Structures are given as structure tokens and as C-alpha cells.
Amino acid sequence: MKIRDIVIRSGRSLKQAKARTILTSLAIAVGAFTITLSLAAGAGGRAYTDQIVKSNTDAKELSVTKTQPKNQQGPQKYSPNLGSTALSSELGIQTVLTQDDILKISKVPNVDSVSPDYNPVIKYITRVSQDKYIASVSTFSPSVTLTYAAGSTNGDIANNEIILTEEYVGALGFKNAQDSIGKMVEIAADKLSAPVTAPETKIFLFKIKAVSSKSGLAFRSQRSLLISNTVAKTLYDYINQDTHSYNYFLGASVRVNSAENADSVKNTLTGMGYTAQTASDILGVVNTFINVLQGILLGFGALAILTSIFGIINTQYISVLERTQQIGLMKALGMRKRDVGRLFKIEAAWIGFLGGAIGSGLAYVVGTLANPLISKALDLGDIRLLIFNPISMVIVVVGLILVSVASGILPARKASKLNPIDALRTE
Amino acid sequence: MIEVKGVTKIYGKKDNEFKALSDVSFTIPDGGSVAILGKSGSGKSTLMHVMSGLDKPQIGQIIIDGKNILKLKAKEIDKFRSRKMSFIFQSFFVQGNESCYNNVSLPLEIADVSPSRRRKRVEAALRAVELYDKKKAKAKELSGGQKQRLAVARAIVNSPQILFADEPTGNLDSITGRVIENLLFNYHKKFHVTLVLVTHDPELSERCDIQIHIKDGVIDEIKRKKV
Numbered sequence: 020m021k022i023r024d025i026v027i028r029s030g031r032s033l034k035q036a037k038a039r040t041i042l043t044s045l046a047i048a049v050g051a052f053t054i055t056l057s058l059a060a061g062a063g064g065r066a067y068t069d070q071i072v073k074s075n076t077d078a079k080e081l082s083v084t085k086t087q088p089k090n091q092q093g094p095q096k097y098s099p100n101l102g103s104t105a106l107s108s109e110l111g112i113q114t115v116l117t118q119d120d121i122l123k124i125s126k127v128p129n130v131d132s133v134s135p136d137y138n139p140v141i142k143y144i145t146r147v148s149q150d151k152y153i154a155s156v157s158t159f160s161p162s163v164t165l166t167y168a169a170g171s172t173n174g175d176i177a178n179n180e181i182i183l184t185e186e187y188v189g190a191l192g193f194k195n196a197q198d199s200i201g202k203m204v205e206i207a208a209d210k211l212s213a214p215v216t217a218p219e220t221k222i223f224l225f226k227i228k229a230v231s232s233k234s235g236l237a238f239r240s241q242r243s244l245l246i247s248n249t250v251a252k253t254l255y256d257y258i259n260q261d262t263h264s265y266n267y268f269l270g271a272s273v274r275v276n277s278a279e280n281a282d283s284v285k286n287t288l289t290g291m292g293y294t295a296q297t298a299s300d301i302l303g304v305v306n307t308f309i310n311v312l313q314g315i316l317l318g319f320g321a322l323a324i325l326t327s328i329f330g331i332i333n334t335q336y337i338s339v340l341e342r343t344q345q346i347g348l349m350k351a352l353g354m355r356k357r358d359v360g361r362l363f364k365i366e367a368a369w370i371g372f373l374g375g376a377i378g379s380g381l382a383y384v385v386g387t388l389a390n391p392l393i394s395k396a397l398d399l400g401d402i403r404l405l406i407f408n409p410i411s412m413v414i415v416v417v418g419l420i421l422v423s424v425a426s427g428i429l430p431a432r433k434a435s436k437l438n439p440i441d442a443l444r445t446e
Numbered sequence: 447m448i449e450v451k452g453v454t455k456i457y458g459k460k461d462n463e464f465k466a467l468s469d470v471s472f473t474i475p476d477g478g479s480v481a482i483l484g485k486s487g488s489g490k491s492t493l494m495h496v497m498s499g500l501d502k503p504q505i506g507q508i509i510i511d512g513k514n515i516l517k518l519k520a521k522e523i524d525k526f527r528s529r530k531m532s533f534i535f536q537s538f539f540v541q542g543n544e545s546c547y548n549n550v551s552l553p554l555e556i557a558d559v560s561p562s563r564r565r566k567r568v569e570a571a572l573r574a575v576e577l578y579d580k581k582k583a584k585a586k587e588l589s590g591g592q593k594q595r596l597a598v599a600r601a602i603v604n605s606p607q608i609l610f611a612d613e614p615t616g617n618l619d620s621i622t623g624r625v626i627e628n629l630l631f632n633y634h635k636k637f638h639v640t641l642v643l644v645t646h647d648p649e650l651s652e653r654c655d656i657q658i659h660i661k662d663g664v665i666d667e668i669k670r671k672k673v
Contacts, residue, residue: 021558032543348533351500352528352532353524353528353556354524355520440501443539
């Protein structure tokens with residue numbers, strides 16, 4: 020018997036048991052739905068982080084920290100040498116970079132410049148006759164893509180300039196973002212080494228250069244105000260001078276003279292006891308996280324499919340029992356064992372195809388409808404977090420067809436082994 | 447020509463042994479008609495199954511066109527059945543959910559006949575049993591007599607050399623039974639097809655050239671019509 024004729028016959032016999040066919044394939048559809056959605060979410064997530072990292076980092080830039088002691092179990096023993104080279108952060112005690120380290124790193128071949136992460140902790144930001152607001156300040160980097168609500172930067176900003184975020188525009192009493200450009204703001208910082216009885220506070224003045232708008236691609240905190248590296252150091256020096264942690268840094272960013280050399284510099288630094296991460300390393304870390312999440316979702320999908328396998332086996336066994344006579348007749352008419360088996364395997368394939376098509380089709384529809392809602396809820400702007408790749412959808416459907424055929428093997432074998440005489444005796 | 451030589455078929459094992467056929471031998475000439483008669487349990491159905499290769503006897507030979515079909519591989523027997531034989535059963539065994547057309551087309555699909563050639567032959571077979579107007583109707587909508595006519599169409603569609611009929615009129619009233627009977631014998635005469643009937647209807651058996659009476663798995667008597 021020709022495969023084409025078998026396919027048509029098995030399709031017809033499924034049509035004759037519509038309710039059973041649809042119910043069985045719905046079980047697979049649940050799995051297909053989950054798998055298609057998790058694949059879409061994984062693809063979307065990776066594309067998203069890829070975009071974030073690309074627009075926030077530079078291939079020429081390495082982020083460097085001191086390599087942390089490994090397999091540290093329990094608290095670390097005190098040693099006078101260690102002393103102030105360890106800074107405690109929210110993440111626990113971390114070995115830090117000293118000025119010596121910065122100097123050593125800057126002497127590595129192909130390194131253009133090293134700038135420690137200053138991240139000065141300021142007291143507040145304000146403006147004449149306005150309320151005071153807390154804020155965090157970071158260093159402006161020309162390689163980070165920003166979208167501006169007003170104003171712009173030509174590559175870099177001057178030492179007395181600041182980039183505000185949209186939130187602060189209204190808070191600091193500006194009519195709109197455009198209105199704020201060129202106006203002055205005050206940033207107050209406390210000298211940490213000053214005695215409690217005689218606190219010292221200094222006001223730094225900044226001209227607003229631009230206002231950054233919210234972007235789904237923003238890497239750093241939305242509230243960070245951006246200032247130049249030089250003035251960040253000034254602020255940092257004022258705040259931290261004469262304290263224990265002065266000139267100890269959690270990390271530094273290293274600029275390499277060309278993107279091609281980034282990897283070799285990274286290797287050199289690793290050999291020297293530093294941990295250096297390139298943009299793609301950071302992407303890798305984030306993607307690992309996404310992959311794990313996707314793996315969990317896929318696991319649920321696989322579980323659903325595992326359950327539906329038993330559904331298919333059961334349905335097909337019943338189908339064989341119901342059609343004992345028909346099988347007997349076909350065999351009496353000279354239908355080959357192999358073809359009888361195929362008839363039932365292809366029936367199972369049809370069920371798998373239906374389930375896969377229903378499930379992934381539904382996932383596509385639901386995902387397409389949900390995409391704008393998700394982007395809105397997560398404030399991602401134009402970014403789509405679910406990306407449906409037609410090829411992976413086809414693979415899902417084909418995979419489910421194969422799984423269904425595999426689960427149809429046992430019932431198909433039963434059918435092909437039926438003795439036609441016994442089968443025809445069944446009344 | 448069909449030669450049955452010393453066929454012995456035993457069911458069960460050791461203590462439960464049951465000899466369904468014991469050293470059965472006879473010959474049927476090409477285009478002949480044979481009635482196998484006997485009470486139920488006499489072994490007449492088993493004989494038909496053995497002759498068509500559906501069942502394998504422990505001893506003996508079934509020689510059709512000079513070939514011992516019991517020596518053929520499963521694949522070759524299947525091919526043999528799909529090209530050269532046909533069956534009609536007492537309880538029709540038409541597929542109720544399929545259309546008449548698809549019921550009749552099944553043997554041709556099994557025999558790998560191309561779709562374009564199938565169409566002509568299916569329609570001719572349906573016309574021969576006067577069911578052409580029911581082509582698209584589902585088989586379960588037919589009456590008992592119509593179902594058996596459909597089964598006849600299915601049996602003749604692949605132009606078999608040998609037509610096996612197991613109590614073809616057993617489930618029908620005498621008038622519809624007569625219609626089926628005439629269909630079978632007309633086809634047998636017209637196309638010179640060997641007809642093997644299993645029956646206990648004396649009227650039906652009298653129309654056959656050869657009557658083989660079976661009793662407890664042994665041939666009791668073979669009557670041949672004098673020509």
C-alpha cells in the first residue's frame with residue numbers, strides 16, 4: 020500500500036472519531052503551547068539582553084575586578100595585609116582594587132586607560148527654592164547609548180555638566196525637559212572623614228546638558244544621574260578622602276586600544292589575578308540566567324508531552340480494539356503487516372501534528388496579542404519580549420509528530436500482529 | 447488449478463490437541479465452482495482459510511498455479527492474496543464509516559493500483575452490483591442486502607482469479623440471498639473465475655460443479671457434476 024493512501028485512510032478514520040482525536044491532541048497542544056512560548060520567551064530574552072549589552076557596553080571596554088578567593092568556606096581569617104584591601108558591600112566582603120592595581124593594569128600592553136568605578140554617594144540634589152531629592156550618580160560613558168528627551172551630548176560632557184533623568188525634571192520644578200536645559204542644579208556631598216560634631220558639606224554646581232528618557236534598553240538604574248569621569252573623581256575624593264576605604268575600588272573599567280585586543284588583554288589580566296569581563300562575557304552571564312529559566316519552562320512543556328504520550332498510547336490501543344475486524348479484513352485482503360502498523364503510526368502522527376499545530380498556533384496568537392501588554396507592563400517601549408521563530412515552531416511540530424509516532428509504536432505493533440482469522444471471528 | 451494435498455491442521459497443543467483437518471486432498475480446475483459443505487465445527491471454514499493462505503496447516507501443500515503457497519514468504523502471500531484472491535464473508539465486514547466508494551477502493555489501494563486507474567475500476571464494480579448511485583453514501587446506511595452487494599463489489603474490483611465466499615447468504619433473507627447468489631455465479635461464469643463457497647445451503651451448493659462434504663475434518667464425499 021502506498022504511503023499516500025495510508026495517510027489519507029488514517030486521516031479519514033481520525034475524522035470519524037472527532038471528539039477522541041481532538042481531546043487526545045489537546046493534551047499535546049498543552050505541551051506544544053508551553054514549549055513554543057518558552058522558546059519565544061528565550062529568544063526574545065536573549066535578543067533583549069543582546070540589545071541592552073550592545074547599547075550599554077563597548078567592545079573595547081573591559082570591566083575588571085580582583086579575582087575573589089575561591090572555595091571560601093566560612094569567614095575569612097584576618098590578616099594585617101588583607102586589612103583594608105577588602106571592602107564590605109551588599110554582596111559580602113569583596114577583595115578590592117588598590118591604586119597599585121590600577122597602576123599595574125594601566126601598564127598592560129594595549130590598555131589605553133583605566134578608570135576606577137567611583138560611584139560617589141551624594142547627599143542630595145536640589146535647585147534654588149526647590150525640595151531636596153536623593154539621587155545616585157554614575158559616570159557618563161560615550162559608548163553607552165542613551166535616548167534623550169531634551170538636549171544631547173556630542174560624544175562627551177564637560178566637567179560642570181550633568182545629564183538628568185526625566186523623573187527629576189518635574190521634581191526639580193521644571194515645566195518640561197526642554198525647559199531644564201542649560202539651567203543649574205546643586206549637588207550636596209558630605210565629607211565622610213569629618214567628625215560627627217563638625218560635619219562638612221560642600222555644594223557642587225552643575226549645568227543640565229541633557230535629559231535622558233526612559234528606555235527599555237537602559238542597563239543602569241533609571242535614576243542615575245550622569246556626570247563626567249573627572250568630576251566623579253572630584254566628588255569621590257571629597258567624600259572619601261581620609262577614610263579607610265579611600266582609593267579602594269570594587270571594580271574598574273579598562274579601555275583597550277582596539278576591540279580585537281580585548282580578549283588578549285583579558286587573558287593577561289586573568290593571569291595577573293584579576294577578573295576581566297568583556298561585553299560578550301556579561302551577555303553570556305545574563306543569557307545563562309535566561310537559558311536556565313527557559314529550561315525550566317521547557318521542562319514543564321516536556322512534562323505535559325510525557326503525559327500526552329500515555330494519552331496517545333491509550334487512544335490508539337482503543338482504536339485498535341475497536342477496529343479489530345477492519346484490521347482482519349485488511350490483512351485478509353493482502354495488506355502487509357508493515358502497512359497495517361503504518362496505518363496506526365500515521366494516525367498517531369496526525370494526532371501529533373494536530374496537537375502541535377493547535378498548541379504552537381495558539382501560542383503564536385496569544386504571544387502576539389500579549390507582546391504589547393508585556394512591553395507596556397515592563398516599560399520596555401518598542402521591545403518585543405516574545406519572539407516567534409518560524410523555524411523553531413516547525414521543529415516543535417515535527418518533533419511532536421515524531422514523539423507521537425514513537426508512542427504509536429506499541430498499539431501499531433499490536434495491530435500488525437493481529438491474526439486475521441481471529442480478528443474476523445470477532446462479531 | 448488449485449491442488450490441496452494431504453492437508454492436516456491441528457489446533458491447540460498436546461492434551462488439548464484438536465484436528466480441524468486431517469489429510470485432506472482434492473483438486474479444483476481453473477474456473478471451477480466448489481461448494482464446501484459441512485456442519486459447524488466440521489472444519490469447512492478452516493479449509494477455506496488454509497486454501498487462501500490465511501492459516502498455515504502443519505502438514506500438506508496448497509498448490510495454486512504450480513506454486514505451493516505455504517512455502518511463500520509472508521510478503522509474497524500478501525501480494526498473492528491482494529492480486530489473485532477475494533473474500534466475501536457472512537457478516538459482510540464492510541466499513542460502516544467509510545463511503546461505498548472507499549470500501550470498494552480498499553483492495554486496489556492494498557494492491558498498489560494508481561488512483562487514476564482505481565477510479566474506473568471502482569465505478570465499474572459498483573455498477574456491476576447496482577450500487578453506483580450509492581457511491582458517496584456511508585456503508586452503514588445500507589441495508590443488509592446492499593452491504594453484501596457492496597462486499598461483492600469489493601471482492602470483484604481487483605479482478606481476482608479465485609473468489610472465496612464464506613456463507614455469503616447466511617445473514618440474508620432468501621430473496622436478497624438469491625440476488626447475491628446470482629451475482630456471484632454470473633460473475634463466475636462471465637469471467638471464468640474459480641469460486642469457492644463455504645455453505646450449508648443445499649440449494650446454493652447444487653449450483654456448483656463440485657461439492658465437497660466435510661465431516662470432523664475429513665472429506666466425507668466429493669460429488670462432481672457430470673458435464
